[in-house]
Amino acid sequence: METMEKFIDNLSSMDLMRSEKMSLVQLIIPVESAHRAVSYLGELGLLQFRDLNAEKSPFQRTFVNQVKRCGEMSRKLRFFKDQIIKAGLLSSIHPVVEPDVELEELEIQLSEHEHELIEMNSNSEKLRQTYNELMEFKIVLLKAGSFLVSSNNHAVAEEMELSENVHSNHSYDEASSLIEQEMRTADQSGLRFISGIICKSKALRFERMLFRATRGNMLFNQAPAGEEIMDPLSAEKVEKTVFVVFFSGEQARTKILKICEAFGAHCYPVPDDFSKQRQITREVSSRLSELEVTLDAGIRHQNKALTSIGYHLTQWITMVRREKSVYDTLNMLNFDVTKKCLVGEGWCPIFAKAKIQEALQRATVDSNSQVGIIFHVMDALESPPTYFRTNHFTNAYQEIVDAYGVARYQEANPAVYTVITFPFLFAVMFGDWGHGICLLLGALVLIARESRISTQKLGSFMEMLFGGRYVLLLMSLFSIYCGLIYNEFFSVPFHIFGGSAYKCRDATCSDAHSAGLIKFRDPYPFGVDPSWRGSRSELPFLNSLKMKMSILLGVAQMNLGIILSYFNARFFHNSLDIRYQFVPQMIFLNSLFGYLSLLIIIKWCTGSQADLYHVMIYMFLSPTDDLGDNELFWGQRPLQIVLLLLALVAVPWMLFPKPFILKKLHSERFQGRNYGMLISEFDPDAEPGSAREHHEEFNFSEVFVHQMIHSIEFVLGAVSNTASYLRLWALSLAHSELSTVFYEKVLLLAWGYDNIVIRLIGLAVFAFATAFILLMMETLSAFLHALRLHWVEFQNKFYQGDGYKFKPFSFALITDDDD
Amino acid sequence: MGFLVTTLIFSVVGIIASICSRICCNRGPSANLLHLTLVITATVCCWMMWAIVYIAQMKPLIVPILSEGE
Secondary structure (H helix, E strand, C coil): CHHHHHHHHHCCCCCCCCCCCEEEEEEEEEHHHHHHHHHHHHHHCCCEECCCCCCCCHHHCCCHHHHHHHHHHHHHHHHHHHHHHHCCCHHHCCCCCCCCCCHHHHHHHHHHHHHHHHHHHHHHHHHHHHHHHHHHHHHHHHHHHHHHHHHHHHHHHHHHHHHHHHCCCCHHHHHCCHHHHHHHHHHHCCEEEEEEEEEHHHHHHHHHHHHHHCCCCEEEEEEEEEEEEECCCCCCEEEEEEEEEEEECHHHHHHHHHHHHHCCCEECCCCCCHHHHHHHHHHHHHHHHHHHHHHHHHHHHHHHHHHHHHHHHHHHHHHHHHHHHHHHHHCCCEECCCCCEEEEEEEEEHHHHHHHHHHHHHHHHHCCCCCCCEEEEECCCCCCCECCCCCHHHHHHHHHHHHHCCCCCCCCCCHHHHHHHHHHHHHHHHCCHHHHHHHHHHHHHHHHCHHHHHHCCCCHHHHHHHHCHHHHHHHHHHHHHHHHHHCCECCECCCCCCCCCEECCCCCCCCCCCCCCEECCCCCCCCCCHHHCCCCCHHHHHHHHHHHHHHHHHHHHHHHHHHHHHHHHHHCCCHHHHHHHHHHHHHHHHHHHHHHHHHHHHHHHHCCCCCHHHHHHHHHHCCCCCCHHHCCCCCHHHHHHHHHHHHHHHHHHHHCHHHHHHHHHHHHHCCCCCCCCCCCCCCCCCCCCCCCCCCCCCCHHHHHHHHHHHHHHHHHHHHHHHHHCCHHHHHHHHHHHHHHHHHHHHHHHHHHCCCHHHHHHHHHHHHHHHHHHHHHHHHHHHHHHHHHHHHHHHHHHCCCCCCCECCCCCHHHCCHHHC | CCHHHHHHHHHHHHHHHHHHHHHHCCCHHHHHHHHHHHHHHHHHHHHHHHHHHHHHCCCCCCCCCCCCCC
């Protein structure tokens, strides 16, 4: 026993087994080198700062102005990014790496760029509006011109009638030319027009409104504009209609203008003279082409500016983010009494101390400071954070374990065993080497494209799948192994390892369907014999096999858990736990369920017909009775009585001694100090972080109840956890049955027909069902149940899981969504 | 091939695998111990699975009864 203990002690420690040793350090940094020191520490990424200003609000902290400036700069950078995306330039910009710029310079540059961009934007807005208005004017001229020509002809006929009534006393009109007469009659009869353009959807209501307002004394002509025009105000393309309204009288004019305004119709003056129309059209066209040229030049200028910004954009964004995080960290530090130094506290791993000191020295030198940075270790009151150094491979498993609870500082890390047992238990529930090969292909694809996929941005599902690619790899390898053992390839058995061990009793195989085959040689060398598949007694045999297998695997894993609790107790020098928790727990679990496992193995080895349910139940109900047919080995009855007594003794052994001994130890330690202090010795504000002895009250009833809960949980849990492992049987049965159904009822059925179309359809349905139900749903299901078995049944034997994770201040860990 | 022979084969495979992992990725004593633990755990798990299925078939209480149409 002692040599074994010495051997265990001499084994070099495994880093992943227990958290790295952490120490609480204090930094005293002179102000001039503070920013640089924190930046270098951020690059190193091995120190977790404690927030010494937790009670202060964000606006009471020292560096709040700098943080605000960083926030303002990141707002400007977001604005630039939006503008670049809107201009559609994002894909064509390749970032250029240039040496770092100082923060103040960057701020000035950013505000200049922003100013320039805003100005360019507003200018181009104005130009665009003018352009659109001129476009509308041109279309109005075009369409309205045609109305006026035709309406002049109409007007002539109407005017003739009017003129006879109204202007009969103007005799000198007969001398003037016909055109002049028309003009004057047109003028004197007061027939005027308003031309404009309006949205097509509003045209009908507009016309009706005008009709009502002028009491029918108007003529409304409209023509569609033909193409969609950009509305100057809303900057959208809408279908518009050109209209001309003929009316008479000043009142009608004001009414019509108001209605136009209300309906958002734009009115443009069109001269009725044809030559003048042409002249104005020419002017408008020339102005339009000028504007187009100007607009194009403006857009090119804007794109050039945006491109030049885009070269540096990612670099600037990273810089601003880093600076913000540096100032946030600086805000966690305190000023000391002289106001010339900043004091900070943090956790760092012991192996990193040299690197941190070197980084601080570099900061002192680079900032030309006279005073060095003081870095020393402090004693800690609280428990340190937990830090495991993981690589690509073990990282996924550590995250699986951490999802349940982060390990307490320096307790045993279940991830070491989870790396193998988790894929193994998954495979026990998934066992089919055909499906395993599919999973293996998927995992290999993910691993082969590692470098490419890690730079892309993935959806949350793909990200989880990619993060767990090594877990998937091991899961698939173990699935292939378990599939070979269960002898299932898409539920089809193969004779890979030789012939079956069963054959017919005689040459005619007459009673193969009634009495069955017989076993004529040694069992099938690897895995389940292929003769079982499809037989009528397949399920009774496999169920019995898998249930017993689940119990054996479960008892093994639970024993591993209890042994890990022993190693924890040894590490923390807690001999009380070893003597009064580990030993009775081992005795209890193994005298009941370890004995059951032994019975299972003996029954298998001897081929006895004993009923194990009966044996176990009557071991409790009437242990002294004669066993009769259920006797598996000589001496079974006295052994059962002994084991039962051991189990019964183990329960008070784990319940009672520990609280009493703890009470005795506590009273020995604080002998004579049971009365209260006159002067309060423990002042948390005096020296932060120095270790003091806590004079705790020992609440006996609390400790006793805690121990009772722990013992009851273990005793009842022994039964329920063992039964819980039967899910290994249940899921593997479900998988095998689903696989059989898809194979026999889909593929074989479709293959039975001679028609190639039906065969192809059957193949397709089989492929889809396998991919979605078996490969995706069953994988997730088996993953979940294997996870539960680890989190609950394995870890509740030894894992406390109430620590907190080490989160160092590191530039590499700043994520995008901190913006 | 008997039970003991195959158990021996499993243990030999386990030893060879641990030697290979020591040769291929020798990264310091702590990582070596981790790799050794992983290899031993995997070997033990695989052996247990095989042994359970093998022993269960050594002296079976029921035999395959073929179903109709086979």
